[in-house]
Amino acid sequence: MTTLKPFPEVRHLVDGAAISMYAEVSGDYNPLHVDPDYAAAGPFGVVVAHGPIALQAVYEAVATWLGCEGLPAGVTVDVAFRGPVPIGSTVVCSAVEVLQFAAVVVVMARCTVDDREVLQALVKLPRRLAPA
Secondary structure, eight states, X not given: OOOOOOOOOEEEEOOHHHHHHHHHHHOOOOHHHHOHHHHHTXXXXXXXXXXXXXXXXXXXXXXXXXXXXXXXXXXXXXXXXXXXOBTTOEEEEEEEEEEEOSSEEEEEEEEEETTEEEEEEEEEEEGGGSOO
């Protein structure tokens, strides 16, 4: 198998603007995401980001790795959310492992906040798309 270009580490700061924009686009105004007073009394004690905001770090890492602006057709991402992302956190996405098979490349990625795992992602792409 050929050696692939290293999978990049991507960092995303999750600020109030990102949370507000996502709430507006998605229509998800759950008070845990948008109301500081409500969130303070909730299970996390602070506003937490919508899950897809953390997932954006995975999409950016994959697109950067592939050298394109978005994910091309044929790339799939399965995700498991593992924990909350508090407002003001930096989400760090990195590869745990990159596996090469005859027809497909699989990237096992994870996102962390302060070394605490917040999501796992399994990215699959056709071998022909993998960056050498």
